[in-house]
Every structure is written in structure tokens, then in C-alpha cells.
Amino acid sequence: MTPIVSEKSDxxxxxxxxxDLDIVERLLTESLAAEGGDRAVDISxxxxxxxxxxxxxxxxxxxxxxxxxxxxxxxAEQDNQVLGLIQVAPFNCTRSTWRIEYVxxxxxxxxxxxxxxSIWEARTWLLEVNVNHAEALSLYRQNGFQPLAQMTYxxxxxxxxxxxxxxxxxxxxxxxxxxxxxxxxYQLDTAAMPxxxxxxxxxxxxxxxxxxxxxxxxxxxxxxxxxxxxSGYVFEPQRKAAIAYYKIRLCRDGSHSxxxxxxxxxxxxxxxxxxxxxxxxxxxxxPAAALHVTSADYQPExxxxxxxxxxxxxxxxxxxxxxxxxxxxESRNLSLEGLQLSEVLQGxxxxxxxxxxxxxxxxxxxxxxxxxxxxxxx
Numbered sequence: 001m002t003p004i005v006s007e008k009s010d011x012x013x014x015x016x017x018x019x020d021l022d023i024v025e026r027l028l029t030e031s032l033a034a035e036g037g038d039r040a041v042d043i044s045x046x047x048x049x050x051x052x053x054x055x056x057x058x059x060x061x062x063x064x065x066x067x068x069x070x071x072x073x074x075x076a077e078q079d080n081q082v083l084g085l086i087q088v089a090p091f092n093c094t095r096s097t098w099r100i101e102y103v104x105x106x107x108x109x110x111x112x113x114x115x116x117x118s119i120w121e122a123r124t125w126l127l128e129v130n131v132n133h134a135e136a137l138s139l140y141r142q143n144g145f146q147p148l149a150q151m152t153y154x155x156x157x158x159x160x161x162x163x164x165x166x167x168x169x170x171x172x173x174x175x176x177x178x179x180x181x182x183x184x185x186y187q188l189d190t191a192a193m194p195x196x197x198x199x200x201x202x203x204x205x206x207x208x209x210x211x212x213x214x215x216x217x218x219x220x221x222x223x224x225x226x227x228x229x230x231s232g233y234v235f236e237p238q239r240k241a242a243i244a245y246y247k248i249r250l251c252r253d254g255s256h257s258x259x260x261x262x263x264x265x266x267x268x269x270x271x272x273x274x275x276x277x278x279x280x281x282x283x284x285x286x287p288a289a290a291l292h293v294t295s296a297d298y299q300p301e302x303x304x305x306x307x308x309x310x311x312x313x314x315x316x317x318x319x320x321x322x323x324x325x326x327x328x329x330e331s332r333n334l335s336l337e338g339l340q341l342s343e344v345l346q347g348x349x350x351x352x353x354x355x356x357x358x359x360x361x362x363x364x365x366x367x368x369x370x371x372x373x374x375x376x377x378x
Contacts (some may be wrong), residue, residue, distance in 0.1 A: 012108070013114040016073040016085065023077065023082045025106065061375055074114060086120070087110035093206040100127040108139045124150040124200050125322040126346060130315065136171050139317070145320040149197055150297040155257070156280075158288040164280035164309060171274050173235040177245070182208040183349055184242035184364040192263050194298050200321045226252040234271065243268040246275050254287030261294065264302070 016024065051196060073087045084104025090095040097120060103111050116125075129136045177185065185208045190198060210218065222229060227249050228294075234244040248260040260279050264271050276293075283291060293311065295302040296319075 011076055011078045011110060013074050013076050016075050020075050020082055020085075024073075024085050027082070027085065028102075031104065039248075041374060057370045074111060076104070076111055083107055086115060088115050090122075092200065092201065092203050094204060095121050095124055096202050097124045097200060098122040098235060100125060103139075105133075105135045105139050109135075110142060112130075112139075112143050123324040124202070125324075126200060126319070127321075128317045128319050131318050132316075140320055140322075143322070145322045147319045148200060148319045149194075151304065151317045151319055152295050152297075153315040153317070154293045154295065154306045155314045156291040156293070156309060156311045156312045158283075158290060158304075160310040161283050161291055163245050164277050165284045167277050169274040169277040169281070171234055171235060171244075171271070171278055174232055174278070175210075176232040177236055177247075179209045179231055181233065181242070182206070184235070185245055188233070188242040188245055188263055188265055191265055193296075197296075197298070206317075211244055226255070226261060228252060228286075232278075234275075237266075244271045244278055246276050248279055248282060250283065250286050252286060257290040257292045258283055259292050260288070269301040272302055273309070276309060 018214065043090060072089055073085060074084050075085045076085065084107045086103040087101040087106075088098050091099040098115075100115075115122075125145070125146065128150075129140060131137075131150075175181070182205050186203065186205045189203060189208070193201070218229070221227075228246070229249050231245070231247040233242045233246075234241045234263075235241075243265040244258065245262070246262040248258060250258050260273075261326075262275050262279070264275065279291065283289070293306060297307065
């Protein structure tokens with residue numbers, strides 16, 4: 001991709017290169033210390049993978065494939081010095097919604113504008129930001145992002161997980177997840193979120209299927225990260241629908257926390273503690289580690305279940321979205337504010353005298369009086 005010069009003539013935004021990895025890691029460490037959260041940790045793992053597999057990924061990005069998003073990291077450079085970076089990735093299979101994984105707030109506007117102008121397939125942009133990070137919140141507000149939902153990150157200690165695992169969960173018809181169940185999981189995901197969130201996510205059945213190449217990459221990631229991915233869902237035979245779903249990434253060596261995601265149908269909220277007990281039982285086969293779970297403000301039953309289970313809130317974030325229609329105002333060639341109505345109407349004025357019609361010729365032959373003449377005798 002050709003580097004793009006931003007509004008500042010000496011600031012260039014370009015794709016990341018191998019020589020930038022050391023500087024980028026230093027910037028992430030400084031940003032993590034300033035924010036006081038663990039948002040920047042999410043991008044450190046892709047950077048580590050890029051260091052090990054940079055050449056194969058670079059060659060793979062030359063042809064269209066499903067793995068091109070792994071290298072969607074851009075850096076802002078000024079006077080041969082890297083000042084910041086941004087990582088973006090497609091959120092759904094149709095690539096209509098893109099997610100901003102991380103951006104350096106100091107020059108965030110230039111980095112965001114670069115993505116808005118270069119990734120035209122994105123109709124909606126999505127991100128998460130810590131509610132206490134005022135600088136980042138101001139940056140996203142200025143660039144057209146609006147609040148979508150509030151997210152809470154929870155942590156359950158290993159001792160509490162052991163207590164939860166002692167209870168046998170009441171989960172009839174608990175089945176493993178495969179590509180054949182993608183339609184059921186999609187229907188459950190659609191029913192579990194508000195319409196606005198559903199519109200922004202724009203998920204389809206194919207988002208819940210895993211192709212051959214992603215399966216290979218997923219297996220490679222699990223092998224390198226020493227993790228196991230386990231998922232399952234509860235099937236309701238009368239309605240022939242999935243009413244609960246969970247996915248957990250288990251750490252084999254206990255070096256980091258287990259990560260879990262669970263979805264329950266709004267009509268079956270009593271399944272929250274049962275699914276949580278099932279997840280706790282799965283963690284007991286691995287070294288002791290905490291469990292991290294995410295909940296949204298439109299799922300109050302899940303938060304109540306986590307509180308009763310002894311979970312601790314570790315972070316609050318705000319999910320924000322931005323519609324693609326903001327591009328109209330950002331275009332330098334088109335300004336709706338400066339477009340006057342009189343200028344528009346001038347385009348409808350005739351350039352020459354119209355050709356006389358039949359009624360005009362008839363009027364000239366009869367010699368009718370002018371319209372303001374009163375034929376009534378005084």
C-alpha cells in the first residue's frame with residue numbers, strides 16, 4: 001500500500017514494517033502505563049506473532065485471503081521517527097463492520113482518518129475504550145463515535161472457581177458446537193442483543209462458521225499460545241433452538257487467565273448460573289488461573305449472576321460506533337454546509353430561450369389582451 005501523507009505535510013501513515021516492531025512495543029508499554037488498564041495487551045500478542053512469522057504473513061498478504069487482517073497495523077512516521085500506531089480488523093465476515101483494536105491517542109485523528117479514507121468497504125466502525133481514559137474518549141467523540149453499550153470485565157479467582165465447580169450444572173441437551181450448528185448460534189446471538197447493537201455488529205450465519213484455513217491458523221495459535229478452545233450450547237428440542245452458548249479459551253500452563261464468553265436467550269436467564277458452573281468445571285482440568293468474563297449493560301441478569309458468584313469487577317469500558325455516513329462531512333471535495341440553495345436552483349434555469357409552443361402561437365394570432373387588462377367597461 002502506498003504511504004499516505006496526512007493533514008500535516010511531514011507526517012506519513014504507512015503499513016507496519018519489521019524494523020518498526022521494537023519501537024511499537026516501546027510505545028505500547030508507555031501507553032499501558034499511562035492508561036492504567038490492559039487494553040494495549042491485546043495488540044502485544046499479534047506483534048509477537050508478527051515478529052516470528054513476518055515474512056510468511058507479508059507474502060500471504062500479497063494475494064486476497066482471510067488472513068490479511070492480521071497485518072492491518074499502520075504507523076505514523078515523522079522525520080523517520082515512529083510516533084504512533086493503529087490496528088484495525090474486520091468484525092464480521094462481510095467486512096461491513098470494522099473494529100479498532102488500538103490507536104495512539106496523541107495522533108489518533110490522523111491515524112483514524114487514514115483508515116476511514118483507505119478502507120472503503122467498512123460501513124461501520126466499532127471500538128472499546130476505558131471509561132476513565134478521558135483523552136481517548138475525547139478523541140473518539142471528535143471523530144464521530146457515539147456510545148453503543150457499556151461493558152464490564154469480571155474476574156473470578158481460582159478458589160471461587162473451585163467452589164463453583166463442586167455443583168453439578170443442570171444443562172439438559174448440552175451439545176458441542178460445529179459448523180452445522182451455525183444457524184442455531186446465529187439465531188441465539190440475534191435474540192440476545194438490542195436492535196441497535198445487532199445492526200452495528202451486522203453478523204450473519206457465516207460468522208459462526210470456521211473455514212479450513214482459519215481452522216489451521218486457530219490450531220497454530222493454540223499451539224503457540226498453549227491454549228485450548230472449548231465451546232458448547234444448550235439445545236431446546238421443543239422450539240428447536242439454541243438457548244445458551246459458551247466459549248472458553250483455557251490456558252494450559254496457568255501463565256495467564258482463562259477467557260470465557262457466554263450468551264443466554266432472554267427467555268432463559270435462569271441458565272446463567274448453570275452455564276457458569278459448567279465453565280468452572282472445565283477450568284479444573286487445567287492449572288489454577290483466574291477466569292475473565294465480559295458482560296454488557298443490556299444483560300443485567302448476567303451481572304447479577306456474576307456478583308452472586310463472587311466475581312470482581314476489574315474494568316469498565318464503553319463500546320462506541322461510528323457510521324460511514326460521517327465520511328460525507330470529512331470529504332474535502334464536497335461540503336454540504338457551503339452549498340447554498342440558490343446555487344442549486346441555478347442549475348435548473350434554461351440556458352437559452354425556449355422554443356414557442358402551440359398555445360403561444362395561438363395567443364399571438366388572436367391578439368389577446370394582456371393578463372392585467374380589465375375587459376369590463378367602466
